[in-house]
Amino acid sequence: MSAALEIKGLRVSYGRLQAVDQVDLSIPEGGLQALLGSNGAGKSSILNAAMGLVPSHGAVYLNGADISKMAPEERLARGLCLVPEQRFLFGTMTVSENLELGAWRRREGVRSRLERVYELLPRLRERARQKAGTMSGGERQMLAIGRALMSDPKVLMLDEPSLGLAPLIVRDILTLISELRNSGLTVLLVEQNAKAALRVADSGMVLDLGKITLRGDAELLAADPRVVATYLGEA
Known part of the structure; x- marks a missing residue:
């Protein structure tokens, strides 16, 4: 099976700090x-570099095409999309306005994509006229994901989607991510909740001080004593 997203020899530095x-x-x-x-391991830097948001060295391929020299807007137009940890919603705009902004690079088929988002996230339909800034944390995360889907991505990168959310909301978010994968979308998930992430993922990698230290099948990683002791809270 061909790679939807491939990264080779990625290096990211901030001054003297080698983040990746x-x-x-x-x-x-x-x-x-x-x-x-863990925090500071370099996970977000990988996503930001793949999206072209920070200077980096190495190569990024999307469906076999080298996008390493492209601007973030071009990468988005090609089908790569990032939902950042900060979400960056427009709080004074309504839910529907935020969603439609997500389609600014792909104006054709906007209504059908909006309907698809509402089908996946019916709570957003209920709050279509509500201002994003008045929503709960879980609802804002759903809106951020919905806005990303409006760009019709081929690969969706998610940075800490469960951060700060209640356990029941985390379950809903991860169920949504699993449904998106089942629909054929390729997903790269950065998540501190290792147990939940490995439960929905096919494969996983462990990053430590900018280097990959473990990688493999998600089930095998979840049973690896090093992962269990360090990330799953079970000695």
Whole structure:
């Protein structure tokens, strides 16, 4: 199976700090890969570099095409989309307005994509006229994902989608991510909740100080004593 997203020899530095050091990853079409690691391990830097938001060295391929030199807007137009940890919603705009902004690069088929988002996330339909800034944390995360889907992505990258959310909302978010993968979307998931992430992922990687230290099948990683002791809270 061909790779939807492939990264080779990625390096990201902030001054003298080497945040990402020679990272390789490959996600097959329709795959869901979890990227695990502690705070400061370099997870967000990988996503930002793949999206072209920070300077980096190495190569990024989307469906076999080298997008390493493209601007973020061009990568988005090609089908790569990032939902950042901060979400960056427009709080004074309504839910429907935020969603339609997500389609600014792909104006054709906007209504059908909006209907698809509402089908996946019926709560957003109920709150279509509500201002985004008045929503709960879980609803804002759903809106951020819905807005990303409006760009009709081929590969969706998610940075800590469960951060700060109640357990029941985390379950809903991860169920949604699993449904998106089942629909054929390729997903790269950065998540501190390692147990939940490995439960929905096909494969996973563990990042430590900018380097990949473990990678493999999600079930095997969830049973690996090193992962259990460090990330699953079970000695």
